[in-house]
Amino acid sequence: MASLLPNDAQANYILSLADISQYDVERVGVKAPHLGEMARAGFPVPNGFVLTTDAFDRYLDANALGPGISPEDMTAATLPADVAEALLAAANELGDLPLAVRSSGVAEDLPDASFAGQYETVLDVRGAEALVAAVQRVFVSAFGHRVTVYHAVQGQHARSRMAVLVQRQVEATAAGVAFTANPVTGNRAEVVISAVRGSGERLVSGQATPDEWIVRDQEAVYRAAREGAIDADQALAVAALARRVEAHFGGVPQDIEWALVGDELILFQARPITALPEPVAWEIPLPGAWARHIRLGEWLGDPLTPLFASWGLPQIEERFRANQRQIAGVSVPQPMHIVVNGWYFCSLGFLPSSPADML
Helix, strand or coil: CHHHCCCHHHHCCEEEHHHCCHHHHHHHCCHHHHHHHHHHCCCCCCCEEEECHHHHHHHHHHCCCCCCCCHHHHHHCCCCHHHHHHHHHHHHHCCCCCEEEEEEECCCCECCECCCCCCCEEEEECCHHHHHHHHHHHHHHCCCHHHHHHHHHHCCCCCCCEEEEEEECCCCCEEEEEECCCCCCCCCCEEEEEEEECCCHHHHCCCCCCEEEEEECCEEEEEECCCCCCCHHHHHHHHHHHHHHHHHCCCCCEEEEEEEECCEEEEEEEEECCCCCCCCCCCCCCCCCEECCCHHHHCCCCCCCHHHHHHHHHHHHHHHHHHHHHHHCCCCCCCCEEEECCEEEEECCCCCCCHHHHC
C-alpha cells in the first residue's frame, strides 16, 4: 500500500489494518488495533486501512485549528492535498467497493470510557469525493457537543487524537450487537443479543426496535422477535463468536458489533463492556421466610430504583408501622422487608406459628 504514495510523509498517514498492533494505539486509536489483532487471529473482520492520527494533526495544522476549536471551525476546514492523496491511494487498493468510514479515537473503546455512538460513522461511501467528505465528517464529530459533554462527564480535559478506520462494507442480511455478560444484571453466564434486519445502522440510529435474544450455554431464547432477523441457531453462532472474542481478550466481558451476510458471520467491532454490574448473587441476606407478592410486594412488580429503595420504601413502612400501633395496638416484626438484586421481598414474620394462634 505504501508503494502507491508519493512520498514518505504521506506514508505516515496510512496503515493497513492487517499490520496494526496494540503498540500503534497513539497512531491509530483503540478500535483499529483490536480489529487488526482479531483479523490476524483469524476472526472474520473486513479488510481495510487506517488514516492515522498524523493525518488528523496535519489536518488541524493545515487549517490553523488550535485550542478552543468549534464544530463550525472544523466544518469550514478542508482535508490537505497530501492527506487526501494518501487516503485515495489506499482506498484504490480495496477496489471499487462501497466503504464504511468509522472513528478510531485514542481515548475511544476504553474499559471506563467507550465513547460508543459519540463519533460519526459514514456508511455506503462511494467515490473519491464522498470518501474525503466522510473522513472530514468523522474529524468534525470529534469536536461535537455530545463528545464535549462526554469528555466532561469522564473528567477528560484534553481532546484525544483521532484516527479514521476505512473498511470494505458488507451487505448485511442481519446485524446487531452482542454482550458477553448481561449489561443489566451482570450475569456473566448470559450472552445478550440485539438484532435487526439489514444494516446495523438501523439499530444504532433508533430506526428499528431490535429482536432480543439471551443465550445460556447452548440454549437461545428470544425475549422479543419483532423483526425476525435471526433464528435460534444464528443466535447461538453470534454468541459463540462473542465468547471467542472475550476469550481472546483474556476473559474480559465484551460488547461486539456483528453482521450476517447470508450464512457468513462478520465481526465489525469489539470493546470492553463499561459500567458492568457485579455478577448477580441470590443469597438471602437475613434468615427467615420472605415472599414477593404479598402486602406491598403486590404493587411492586418491577425491581426498585435506588432512590425508592433508600428513601421511599422506608417512609411507606414507617407509616404502616405507625398505623398498626395506633389501630391494632400491635408492633410489626422487624425487618419488614429485604431487597435482593433490586427485588422487594416481604417478611412473613407477622404470621403466627400455628393455625390455632391465627384463630
